[in-house]
Amino acid sequence: MxxxxxxxxxxxxxxxxxxxxxxxxxxxxxxxxxxxxxxxxxxxxxxxxxxxxxxxxxxxxxxxxxxxxxxxxxxxxxxxxxxEPTEGPRVRDEFFMKLVLAPLTGIADRMALINRQRRHYLSLMSDLNDLLARTPAADRVALLLIEGAMLHLQADLEWLERCQEDLA
Amino acid sequence: MSVIKAVNLVKIYSGGAVPVPAVRGVDLQVEPGEFVAIMGPSGSGKSTLVHMLGGLDARTSGEIWLDDKRVDTLSESAWALLRRKKIGFVFQFFNLVANMTVADNVELPALLAGASPREARERRQNLLGALNLSERADAAPGQLSGGEQQRVALARALANQPSVLLADEPTGNLDSRNTRDVLRLLTEVHKDGQTIIMVTHDARVAALADRLVSLFDGAIVDDGRIARRRTGTAGEVIDLR
The missing domain is CATH 1.10.10.10 (Winged helix-like DNA-binding domain superfamily/Winged helix DNA-binding domain)
Structure with a gap:
């Protein structure tokens, strides 16, 4: 702050x-x-x-x-x-670590991890859809923030698809 | 009673030198009023599956049931009749009839499904009104923007009050404003109980669904509900660091 x-x-x-x-x-x-x-x-x-x-x-x-x-x-x-330039979103996140380490542990397979994560992202997206519909057009700063979050999620989902094609 | 049911549905394209399996044994059951999004990498069989469900592509083996009637055994002409009454289709490319007005494009499927001219007109007026297209009713499709044409295509697909709306990348070439209009209409018709099965890459569109089916390599690898959870303001839902 x-x-x-x-x-x-x-x-x-x-x-x-x-x-x-x-x-x-x-x-x-x-x-x-x-x-x-x-x-x-x-x-x-x-x-x-x-x-x-x-x-x-x-x-x-x-x-x-x-x-x-x-x-x-x-x-x-x-x-x-x-x-100073602002750091972009980190991609070596918690999920990435799980994805890489999961097969070693034998606890979960990657396909299941990816599928669960995809549904989680879509449920976040669904919250953002609701939020977008509820946010008045005059609240432009909020609208930009929501759109940014949506684009990040869309990219995360595309990346999941890449993981699935590559690792599964 | 399910609206649509697929049992061990298989599609193998055997035109080339080697037969190519596109869909390998899909079981799917969709209940009335459900909105199902189908996602998966390109080549995973999404479009083929939806085309088979609508009878636009013949299955290799397996069963398709629509409103508790087996339909995969129907002839092509019987499928055509069934589609008029029970199925609405929206594609990425709008396929509107170029030399008919917007109004006629939307009324036609209702008339073909057996609605009276008055019913067809009322339905068309409602749909075009909901899509903010009332003023474009007398225009030719070619005079409309891409987004407007896609909304007309959606109105047309809903004109015969189909048992199920099948959509294949319906926002595939729309900009974000036009996508928003299509999202709004899909949300509304879904709220009114319309059953929807939609293939999409667009997460905003998929997130409207109740349920996500993920395809990979021609098979369902995930099938589950999309949870709706958080409410609050933008600042609360989106974490500010």
């Missing part, structure tokens, strides 16, 4: 609750409702590392609120995060 908060603070200084709202507004339903406690903990760490600084702002009838702003070091860290 660190770089996400840095990015929001690069736009304008804000206090914790405003950051929560900004996350919700920016991501729509694509962000699982951000936990305010986690936001404060993260802000505390960012402050300790010198990436943000806080000023107390007095409020009438209420305790002071802390407004956070980005430091030069924070901006530098944010730039690095944005500019």
């Amino acid at each position: 660190r770089p996400h908060l840095l990015a929001l603070l690069a736009k304008e200084p804000a206090h914790g609750y405003e950051l929560k709202q900004a996350l919700e507004q920016t991501f729509g339903s694509a962000y699982p409702s951000p936990n305010i406690g986690q936001i404060y903990v993260t802000l505390g760490r960012l402050e300790k590392d010198g990436l943000v600084r806080a000023v107390d702002v007095e409020q009438s009838n209420r305790p002071n609120k802390k407004v956070y702003y980005l430091t030069a070091k924070g901006r530098e860290s944010l730039t690095t995060w944005v500019e």
